[in-house]
Amino acid sequence: METLLNQYGYLVIFVLTLFEGETVLLIAGILAHQGILNIELSILSAFLGSTIGDQMFFHFARHEGYRFVRRFKYIWIVLPKAEKLFKRFGIYIVLLSRYLYGLRISLVVMCGLTRMPSLKFSLYNIGAALIWAVSYGFLGYFFAAAIGSLVGMKRIEFVLATAIAIAAIIFWIFRTAQSRKTPAESSINSKPNAEEPKQED
Secondary structure, eight states: OHHHHHHHHHHHHHHHTTTOOHHHHHHHHHHHHTTSSOHHHHHHHHHHHHHHHHHHHHHHHHHHTHHHHTTOHHHHHHHHHHHHHHHHHGGGHHHHGGGSTTTHHHHHHHHHHTTOOHHHHHHHHHHHHHHHHHHHHHHHHHHHHHTGGGTTSOHHHHHHHHHHHHHHHHHHHHHHHHHHOOOOOOHHHHOTTOOOOOOOO
16 A cells, blocks of 8 residues: 555645645655655645646636636535635635635635636645645644654544544534525525626636
């Protein structure tokens, strides 16, 4: 299994971080602490994946507008919340989106729908991706170090147990947030046939 992770681990990190990727990056940090992956390459893979993924969603939303958003139900459902957050934080939402579980893609799409200048978004996106990849990668790494009392377990058992614990915590946080969420009115939902933005370069 370690050979498999060494061969394809970075590719898996890259692909999954095209979309969300918090959990996989934390697990990658744990694997790096156990010597199965390299922490620098794990962070680099996550940085590239998250940067490219957000750039794609931004440009599709910017040029295709609501036609693009309606293809993805999971984005459309949370778009009202993304709209509120965007109005509150503006450009800084590009960084904050990295730490709002389940909202990253919808917030990036919101940036595209509002016709944010491409260069401005790209600069903030690159900076945000770097901060996110480094922080989450080393969070997983030092989390594994902090529970080093489990040295009696085999290395792969240690990795799996820690990964399951992290996944369970994230799932609990997400479910708790979902259960407390109340329906909110939004200009997006109140105008399902919103006017498509004009095409600009």
